[in-house]
Amino acid sequence: MPRTADKPEMTSTTPFDPASATIAIVTYNRSGLLTRLLESITKMDPKPGHVVIIDNASVDDTTALVESYREKLGTELVYRRLETNTGGSGGFSEGMRTAYELGSTWIWLMDDDVEVLPDGLARMGAWAPRFKSIQGRRYDYDGSEFYWQYRVAEPLGIPIPFAPAGFDASGFKPMNSGCFEGMFIHRDIVEQIGLPDPRFFIYWDDQMYGWLASRKTTSVIVDEFVLRRTREIKQWDMGIRHMNASSNAYRYYIMRNRGHMKNYYRSLGVYNPVLFGIGTALTFGKELIRLVAVERTVRGTSNLFRGIRDGGKIARDASWQPMPPLVGAEG
The missing domain is CATH 3.90.550.60 (Spore Coat Polysaccharide Biosynthesis Protein SpsA; Chain A)
Structure with missing residues (x-):
C-alpha cells in the first residue's frame, strides 16, 4: 500500500x-x-x-x-x-x-x-x-x-x-x-x-x-x-529535554516490539531493512544510556538482548497479520 x-x-x-x-x-x-x-x-x-x-x-x-x-x-x-x-x-x-x-x-x-x-x-x-x-x-x-x-x-x-x-x-x-x-x-x-x-x-x-x-x-x-x-518519574534533566527512568519490562518490550513494527512496515510497503536496523540500533543505544545516566546501573541489559531475540521470532512469523479495519462493523 x-x-x-x-x-x-x-x-x-x-x-x-x-x-x-x-x-x-x-x-x-x-x-x-x-x-x-x-x-x-x-x-x-x-x-x-x-x-x-x-x-x-x-x-x-x-x-x-x-x-x-x-x-x-x-x-x-x-x-x-x-x-x-x-x-x-x-x-x-x-x-x-x-x-x-x-x-x-x-x-x-x-x-x-x-x-x-x-x-x-x-x-x-x-x-x-x-x-x-x-x-x-x-x-x-x-x-x-x-x-x-x-x-x-x-x-x-x-x-x-x-x-x-x-x-x-x-x-x-x-x-x-x-x-x-x-x-x-x-x-x-x-x-x-x-x-x-x-x-x-x-x-x-x-x-x-x-x-x-x-x-x-x-x-x-x-x-x-x-x-x-x-x-x-525519575528523570535525567538534559536542559531542553528529559530522559525518564525505565524498567526491565519496558526494556524487554522496547526491543521485542520492533518485530511487530517491522511487520507493520512490511505490510504497508515502507520497510527499509538498513534504515530500520539503524533505528533499532539507536533504540538499543538509547536504552543503554538510560541505564547508566538515569538509573545509575548496568544491570538490565539482558532484557534488551531477550527482547531482540523474541522480536526476531515475531518478525519471522509468516502467519503475522496487522490489526484488521473495522469498516462495516456495527457501532
Missing part, C-alpha cells in the same frame, strides 16, 4: 457535541492516581457522554473506588475489569473497542496517571470540526510544560527527540505519531485502521497507532493544555 499523499485538512460544518465523546481510561493497581483522574472529571465543563474504565485485573481497591464515583461522576460510567493484565496495549485496545461499540464519535484515551483540566474537552472539541486525529498538550507533575516527541523518523521507526517545541499562529503542528496519554481520535479513523494492537503489551503501540492514523488523515498536535500528569 503506498503512502497516503497530500491529505487534505478534514473540515466539517458539524459543531462538536461533547456528548459524542468518550473518555477511555486504562488502569492497573493505581487507585490513588485513578482517584485524582476521576475527581478531575467531576469538575469538567462540558463533560463527555461516557467514561470507560478498563481495569487490567487490579488486585487493589480499584473496583470499589470506581463504583463510588458512579453517581457523582456526572456522566455515564462503563467499567470493565479484565480477567488478566493485558498491559497498556491490551487495555487501550479494549477501551477503544468499548467506546466504539457505544457509538462514540470521538474517543479520548488516557492513562490513570493524568488529570483532565476543567475545560479540556472544550479545547479539544474546538479543533474537532477541522481534524480527526488530535493530540493536546500536557503539564508535567511539577507544572512545567511537558514535551512530547510528536514526529517520527519514519524509515528508522523512532521518534525525533528535537522536533521544534514552539507553535506558530496556526496553533497546531502536523504529527505522524501518537500517545495514548491524551490521543483524541474520530471513529472514522478507527474504522479504517482498526483497534490498537494488543500484541505490543507495552511500548511502541501508541506511536504505531498514531503513525497509522497519520496515513489516513492530517494528524496534529495542538497548542492546548488539556491534561496534567500526576505521577513523578
